[in-house]
Amino acid sequence: MKTVACVIQEGFAPFEFGVACEAFGLDRAAQGVPNFDFRVVAPRAGVVTSNIGFSVNVEHDLTFAYEADLVVFCPIPRGSWTGVNPLVIDVAKDAVSRGAWVLSVCSGAFILAAAGVLDGRRATTHWLYADTLEAMYPQIEIDPNVLFVQDGKIVTSAGTAAGIDACLHLLRQEVGAELTNRIARRMVVPPQRDGGQAQFIDRPLPVAAANPLAVVAEWAVEHLREELGVDQLAARALMSPRTFARRFRAEYGATPAAWLARQRIIHAQRMLEHTDLPLDHIADECGFGSAAVLRQNFARVLGVTPTAYRARFSCAEVATVGAG
Template sequence: MALRSVAVLLQEPVALFEYGVLAEVFGIDRTDEGVPAFDYRVCSEEARPLDARNGTTVSAAHRLDATLDADLVAVPASPSAWTPTPAVVEALRAAHERGAWIMSVCSGAFSLGAAGILDGRSCTTHWRHAAELAELHPAARVDPDVLYVRDGNIITSAGTAAGIDAALHLVRTELGASVAATISRRMVVPPHRDGGQRQYVERPVPTCDAESLGPVLQWMLEHLDRAFTVDDLAARATMSSRTFARRFVAETGTTPHQWLTDQRVLRARQLLESSDLSMEEVARDAGFGSAALLRHHFAKCTGISPSAFRAQHRVSA
């Protein structure tokens, strides 16, 4: 199916950023730059202004019947996405049954799940909601680590800006890389981003009882650049190695090695964002010892290489 008509299905309250992503990619006339014109339709169930919070309202020029022949039906985020109305569910099911593209941005995936069109498919949503999506729709295969997932004619994207990645992927698939590059250049965004959501997920230090492992965890954080073993840590905690390892898992939910690796990756992230240190220097400061080990563990934890992460997240002085 060619991508000529796009119907954006709004639910109240409207999430302006996610709606704006779809409007920016599909709703702007760029025919003067060689981008094919889209028949762009903004749809809602009711003929009234929709609350977008902060004193803003959004009006849709079309009702849900505008989705009936659209090549793409896109659902941006909304607190109402979890409980779409029967009319919205029917519109999504009808679009799916006739083979239209269906795309969600952020929590819009919950509406797709409620319509049953994620069953048996790989999908994603914002990492904060991924576990809930999997719980509410156990037949869906939820991947919390990626920026977007395409499974057949269904595309689901993660939080906010990941909707740009998903929309540009669809444009690239249907209209070619040149058109996607033209749109991305006008938006001043990369036509394709490597990695996934893991690079944005914070890994906070677990809170532990100060009389138990709290002091040891704090000491580990203050000495990430040092090499130490479980036996060393157990001795500092005045426990046997076996007791320490068992207590550590019980209180932090992970092993000493994995906890330490996660905190070293977090330290490396901070250095890559805020310093001009070389990869070897970052590796030593974070406790990995070598750039090779840094690359291995960083990519495993975040889904992206340290150099790519720095290029995307570097904060200028």
């Protein structure tokens, strides 16, 4: 992925637009991260007004979007949901038909729905809009609870900060876990929130460093090769298993088992990138037990085998990646 087109229209949402610019538009060559040819595009070049009154001057029309490796569709205002610009619909259809990556943030899903490219697929949007999207397009399987959904090369995300998670998820597949972690650190956000996590999290951040769940989570990441169950984790937190599981989901947006599975995948990614250890060894270090279980979980989450991932993102390759 070398070229990225970010599509905005009248009434665009500044935060979600900024997320795309931050994730794909900044020069991070000094951190060893490949740059993208990132361009903001609109149905017509010129002034485009946001939903809070200020405007930006867009230099490019939609021409570049027809050749971009990734096309990002920013949110559109409610008044446009039933009358999506046909020029933008054409871009969405073209991107999917030629196999480009497609990412919608928040109500940008209404653009993809209007283009018909979500028919028969899973998708999400902001929970406030999910019922409307489902009523307008019953042929789409809407999941209102998750942060983002990937179906093929189409990624739809929930509102606001979930767009960051979706961007990092996509980057993880394109530039690998290590470089994505560098981007996340630069953005000062956690790199590991999985798409299946809930949009509703009672307490998104632990209230103090001494929070027992945060302490246990940190310990678990350092002991992934061990057999970690709710009973064991709850005992370390000095809680009953039932209380621990309930509070963990409230704070982390996922069950302990799902969260641990994701941490093991991330650890496996980094080992594949930085070592030449055999898969059996990596599987043991990450807590999968066997190479077969590692392969199954790795392919299910990332859509690629561990061997193919290593071939693409090994340290030798990362070191020679140039600017896009």
